[in-house]
Amino acid sequence: MNVKKYFHIAMVLLLISSAKGQSHDNTSVLVVDKQGIMRWKTSGKEARFFGVNYTTPFAHAYRAHKQLGIDLEAAIRQDVYHLSRLGLNAFRVHVWDVEISDREGNLMANEHLRLFDFILAELKRRGIYALITPIAFWGNGYPERDEKLPGFSAYYGKAASTTNKEAIKAQERYLQQFFSHKNPYTGLTYGEDPNIVATEINNEPDHGGDEQQITTYINTLKQVIKKTGWKKPIFYNISQNPSKAAAVARSAADGFSFQWYPVGLVAGGSLQGNFLPHVDRYTIPFDTIPGFLKKPKMVYEFDAADQVQPILFPAMARSFREAGFQWATQFAYDPLAIAYANTEYQTHYLNLAYTPAKAISLLIAGYVFRSLPSGGHYGKYPQSASFGPFKLDYLKQLSLMNTDTAFYYTTTTEERPVDPTSLRHLAGVGSSPVIDFPGTGAYFLDKLENGVWRLELMPDVIALSDPFETPSLKKEVNRVTWNFHQLKINLTDLGADFQIHGLNEGNTVSEVAKHGTVVLGPGTYLLTRKGVELEDRSTTMGTLSLREFAAPKPVYTGLFVKPAPPTLGSDSLIHVYVAGEVVGDSLLMDMERWGSFAQQVPMLRIKPGLFAAPIPTAWRRAGRLNYRVWIKNGSTRQRFPDNYKGEPKAWDDFSSAWWTYDILQQGNWSLLYRPENDRRVFTFPSHHPSIRHDYVIRPRSSAFVLNVTLRDADALPGFALQLPIQPARLTNVFGARELIIRGGMEGIAALPISIGLIDSDGQCFSKEITLKSTDSLIRIPLDLLQQGKTFLLPRPYPGFLPQWFLSSSEKMLDIQKIDKLQIYIERDNLLLNKSLGLYLEAIWLE
Template identity: 40%
Template sequence: MSRLLLVLTFLLSSFSLWAQTGDVYVDEKGIMRWPNGEELHGFGVNYTVPFAHAYRSAQKLGIDPKEAIDQDVYHFARLGLDAYRVHVWDTEISDTLGNLLVNEHLELFDYLVMKLEERDMKLLITPIAFWGNGWPERDEETPGFSHKYGKAGCLTDPDAIKAQANYLFQFLNHVNAYTGLAYKDDPSVVAFEVSNEPKHLGSSEEVQAYVSKMVQSMMRTGCKKPILYNVSHHINHAEDYYASGIDGGTFQWYPTNLGSREELGGNMLPNVDRYEIPFKDLEGFKQGAKVVYEFDAADVGRSYIYPAMARSFRTAGIQWATHFSYDPTYLAYANTEYDTHYMNLAYAPQKALSLRICSEVFHRIPLYSDFGTFPDNMTFDGFRISYEEDLAELITDEKFIYTNNTKSQVPNPKKLKEIAGFGNSAVVRYEGGGAYFLDQIEKGVWRLEVMPDAVWTKNIFGKNSLDKKVADIVWNSWKMSVQLPDLGNDFSIKGVNKGNSIATKSNAASFEISPGTYLLTKKGKKHEWSSEDVFKNIKIGEFEAPVTTVKGVELVHTLTSELDKGKPLTVKATVISDSPIEKVEMLAYTGYRPVTYQLKPGSQNQFELVIPAEKLPIGALRYFLLVKTKTANFTYPAGIESKPSDWDFHDFDMYETKVFPTGTPFYLFDAARDFDLINMTWNPGVTLRPLPAPNQSALDVLMKDIPVDEANDRPHYAWRKYFGSNATGRSLSNYEKLVVLGKALNEKPQVIELSLIAKDGSIFGALLELGQQRGEYSILLKDLKPTKMVTLPRPYPGFLPYYFTPGEDVANQLDMSQIEAIQVAVSGQDGCHYSIESIRLE
């Protein structure tokens, strides 16, 4: 049924239709526009405090959810976000008949809507989630139809379908207790998505009937806003979705899949290079709105990747995208809501700044703009992305935004009006570990906001709990330098947030600064700005940040596990404490007698030491890291409050760096060590088999039929292992061959393709035949040729490209100094039957 027919069907019965003004509409080219014809742009986040785990956790922790919403929505504004989306937990606000329950969850959602609108944010609401309300806990007994029927039943059971239609009608007609507007009439609500990720298994007729019934129920309220439907699930029904009266489709993107339990290593830009939609030639797609309701590079803790995703969305014609999911600040210390995701301005400042840049991408880059293929597209229209620097930045005449230390120059500092960053740049140098924001509010007057330091102390993406702290907030005073012609070198700094009485002056444009909000004023400049005055959509004196969360001492150290003889060893540790730190030392053993080295303090709570190469003999360097505070001594890696010289010191676990002679084989993959770290598509035929020898195992890949990926039309199976972090202390350029210890697992030899992946997305491989006998099989590095990279982990939705084809700027010759991952693949009809114990360079 066409949308026009649906409009005509309900026009006479929709008495409120005439009264609605200001709604977004979808033009004939599928572009959402405001009534004046201006194109809609939206970029923001999902956020879930009114519902489910987030709501229950607020109760458990004694948090006022309204105060939490106030704080987080301020951060949305501070990040320049203007879009919000959520799948409402219908199971908490409905009964089995679909009647809307006005309860604490709906009241709190009303409050959130009001607060978002105060910041001029726009909303896309998905009234039906289908989910139970438990995740990551067990589902509760909830009153809603979704709890009674489940997702599958909701899509097929006549009573469930009737209940959903009733619920949608009542939900859109619900009058917000804080705004006085029904959701269908609220101009800040730009569109509705019927439901969250439906999975239709029925016939075309059944699918169209279901979707049409939902759309009709929503239109019967008089709603003129676009009604959207998820078209990225079960895409065999794409034509049915568009034929059902919807105004457009919604999409998602998890290019690194979900649930790794560890941070993924290596360059993931090939995974986000394109957002290819296989049904883009359908007329319904061309004429329908295009929205991304959820996206994330899950299990990636770096800041470089999101603007590349935003660019790919714009190339695909996406007007609106909302990241999933922004952690409520009161939960971010534990990351329990969705442990495969992590996003929060206070706790993940560099990632949050990356979203700030994404918002600029969505508002600056025209739809369908194409900037080529990685690595050719790392600079575009003022934006720059660097995997190796973990950096995303925007530089224009008026804006300078960056996620990490950058050496980039701004074209004309005199024209700058907005700066946001982390670390050091040509304009701002800051030693702290939080984000900062500088806004010119008039000539010679700038608003400075400085967030406290964030330190990740444990695996952010692991199995988390409210009782397990994975990140800390630290309030420190750090040196800052602001080089702006508009301020000069001798400007005043005055605290304007509540309780901030700091009043000082810069010395050669430098000063000490603590978390808070300040006015920087040029010498001799008079102004009348006060903390209550409004600038854009924030108050001058607003500031929201968690208090210091450190208890005791926390030390984070990334071990250099292997080192070539002749190389110095750099030892870095991030150390935070609730008591002043007096010193950090390394107690190192290369023989019986230990040697003590002192680590020097630096920026961002880091301590560093470089041990010269001549002091590092071949063998194992084993060491403790010792932290002395004003009140106690701590020893790591055990983290115990004691020191090795104490009579009752009892934990002699140490860090260990192995120093090898030059040319010692380097293991790219060891099954016993690395099995849990490989990136692959799960298959029951992939197992780890223990071997009789100590600490040895084999990776067995045994499949009678090789799977055919949704995005690939031939049998092919591949896995990938990132080894770049193990190679930081090794030189890989002098090796000559790859050696595989393994065998085929049945009566036939097994041909595998063995490939090395470089940081720039280039990949070089060759075929290798494994025989039936366990043994060593080798390939000369000079015989490796350019080949195809599989995007691993496999992205979701599964229709996204299976292979990555790099751009023209990619290296066409193997450069071993740039290699960071290995790919092993098998293709064809004869199954997959091999075992690998290790892969090494010789």
């Protein structure tokens, strides 16, 4: 069967079943065949589950809802609706055993356990399957301090829990009671509930002791679970302690669990650059261990952490299927009620309302995971960015799924549906040939029958601050805004004068489109072709009610202004984000440049929440501008960044607060790296005590430099450093012929290093140079750079994944597509050096 025909058949089957896999009757129980494949007992087909972790019943999420006065059951219902809306069919959470047990391991029937049971019942109602990990080992504090709790994990700690005999006895007692407990909402134990398909004994164990102790520990706890009547697969983590993999593989575990954080965790801010090379393949190093083979594999947690790019999830799903995984759950979906602040896990951020493009990419990834055959291969990146009906484009930030019946996209696209006449499902952000929509939220359009469609519009969202910096419930990172937009739908099945009727509570809209155009706000709507009568019809669409709608109101409504990052070609415009009520052309920007008189410039609305002011032509040359923004609402004038309220040029306006904007290009010169502006640095080995980087002023030149110190350099396995390049730096690179580095070495007379430019296809073009102890100005002709390997930084979890990537592209270097700078020092060049330093003042193209 050819690939395209396979994808067509697979997609049709998935969409017919509303992306839920198999039927949900009591006979839908998994079996594991002789090859270690989980299959549905009734059909014999391979089972595939893709979804999220979600933690509202426990820990910080629970406390935050309580602090904000949120009804927890209502919040859970809203979130589960969104999970269903995204087509997910899998849920997993590591249960905080510290919150539902005592020191002896007795199960405590409390609010946390009740809410856990409640969410399992809600998931069951939506047709979303669950995998339970009953032991987390964690305290419940993060990001706050742990509370003092009676649970056995709190008393014994994570490390002792796998070796201490009393701790193991407590776990045995806890597991026996946990799996014997009946969910009051379903009347079933977890083992009796067919919607709960598997369990993973614990979360990320810390194994000490000898290998036989590890194997015995796993077998003991598995046997306890089995004695409660459990007949489903029991998984155990093998990737957390790769050096102990053989001991885990020798156990009686039915399958093995893995994680994937391809760019690490907790970067402290948003990561920049193309990380598709990082997710090109998931390599498993345990295939030579006999006990590992022919057992099912699952991914208990994964995420593209510290970024909201909507392109990595589908690529990860593809790599998971190449590696043979049958379960994958992202960590973690942010509860709607607290997603405005991203306090639950600083390094993760995913929510349909607050990160719409990333959420739509998760929807697409679910179809990737459930449609691709196990063990397929789709080439190396960038070849692997297009497979079956899926396309990924880093530069456009586009994930796309385009089949006969479904059309999903994460940003504005000119791609057309494969067959508009057979289209039944559409979801996206931005515009396409089917929907012209200027809003920034997600939307869904689903066909109910000929001439009848359901439209769901989410509110706009505006980015206010970096969601991966230190969080607080008092700090907005994104704000939703409820705006009305002119929407145009181009569907032959609806025609140009279709009728629109509001569906959700309080939505009284009743309109007729003109030329396919209508003005609508957030909500759900029934769209009907002219002449189609509104007769009694089903009030549901799969597991969704037609009238359902869940979207947050803004937590804060005051004015907020912040600079937007520069973009490619933006030296003619300064962009700012604006949240809050803004009327018409009421925004002005003050600009000043040293040596010139200040000017005030009207600002233009680019899209909801984004405004820009043109830089005066005479000022569009290398240098620094100061700017600030005035907003006029009625008789009130407010200025940012100082939040001053009053008249411009008032005699008592003493504030000197301005934002700055640097124009760094002039002629054929383009600055790629300058420490004053570029503080994001990735190094290998990561978080190593022998490696330190800071910023210092050179004593003679007074230059501000990045200073990297390598102590015990002779013991390092090599050294790598990467510096992301801001796209706006590539404006005037036409005709550049040389890469120029100003820097030097300390503690050594000279050292060979490799310096390279990594492009947006993951290709690295590099050359070895010698950096000397004196201040050096090194010029490298670009035509001497040779294609080679890219070091993958930041490093992933688990650490056994590849260090190097070699792109499948054979294109020549395109300096307009430079994504990162790379410096690498071979281990052999470090062996004779106890301590040395490297400093960089600037890197540019000329």
